[in-house]
Amino acid sequence: MSEQVMTIREMCDTYDVTPRALRFYESKELLFPIREGQRRLFTRRDRARLTLILRGKRFGFTLEDIRQLLDLYEMGDGQQTQLARTLDVARGRLAEMERQHSDLGDAIAELKDQISWGEEKLAKAETKPG
Numbered sequence: 001m002s003e004q005v006m007t008i009r010e011m012c013d014t015y016d017v018t019p020r021a022l023r024f025y026e027s028k029e030l031l032f033p034i035r036e037g038q039r040r041l042f043t044r045r046d047r048a049r050l051t052l053i054l055r056g057k058r059f060g061f062t063l064e065d066i067r068q069l070l071d072l073y074e075m076g077d078g079q080q081t082q083l084a085r086t087l088d089v090a091r092g093r094l095a096e097m098e099r100q101h102s103d104l105g106d107a108i109a110e111l112k113d114q115i116s117w118g119e120e121k122l123a124k125a126e127t128k129p130g
Contacts, residue, residue, distance in 0.1 A: 004043065004044070005034065005041040005042060005043055006041070006042045006047065007039065007040070007041065007042075008022055008033075008039075008040050008042070010042075011042050011046075011047070011050070014047075015047075015050055015051075015054065017050070017054070022040070022042075022050075025050070025053060026040070028063055028067060029067060030049060030053055030063065030066065030067055030070065031046050031049055031050060031053075032045075032046065033046055049070055052066070052069075052070060053066055053070075056069070059090070059093055060093055060096070060097065061089060061093060065089050068085070069082060069085060069086050069089065072085055
């Protein structure tokens with residue numbers, strides 16, 4: 001494996017992604033591999049971008065958010081704009097995740113109550129002489 005470029009297979013093996021996913025990210029202008037005929041060669045920059053794409057996806061960022069954040073890298077301000085915007089997006093996503101967490105906690109508690117109710121009803125029905 002070259003230090004400078006990786007093939008699509010090496011990328012897939014290293015990052016646990018499919019070739020289809022890499023082609024999709026390329027079509028969405030998130031990755032820009034070098035094209036040599038049918039071959040795609042991914043640079044260190046592509047690898048860094050893929051790491052950020054996968055992290056953003058894990059956090060629930062949209063691909064459009066990720067694309068915009070990656071594009072801010074080139075601003076020439078020491079990534080201050082990129083970092084500030086990333087923090088804004090991350091704070092928004094965290095608030096949404098916390099809301100979902102609360103909603104899920106409520107749903108779990110309600111489902112547990114319903115299960116207990118059902119188990120009690122079933123136990124009473126089984127103990128009745130019949």
